[in-house]
Amino acid sequence: MKAVCQALGLARSHIHALKHRPASWSDGRTGRTPAADAQLVIDIRQQIAELPSYGYRRACALVGATAIREDNLLVVHCVDVPALQDSRACHIC
Secondary structure, three states, X not given: OHHHHHHHOOOHHHHHHHHHOOOOOOOOOOOOOOOOOXXXXXXXXXXXXXXXXXXXXXXXXXXXXXXXXXXXXXXXXXOHHHHHXXXXXOOOO
């Protein structure tokens, strides 16, 4: 088993976990329904239109700060924006 895992570049603990997981297990990262992000896209595009030299990280920070000031429950993670762009097949920035 050790030689096979070394040849494949996998950890033995990972193979053990794969082999012994329940049949009902499903990957939580797949099959997620997208969040209602239309307003988020509008807010980010508005920030970028006002300050075009800003990148998506700074624009997301401004959107998040604005949401906090307005007592919205909007949480913006800048690492989600590239995934948002890919899922919508568009460029926000």
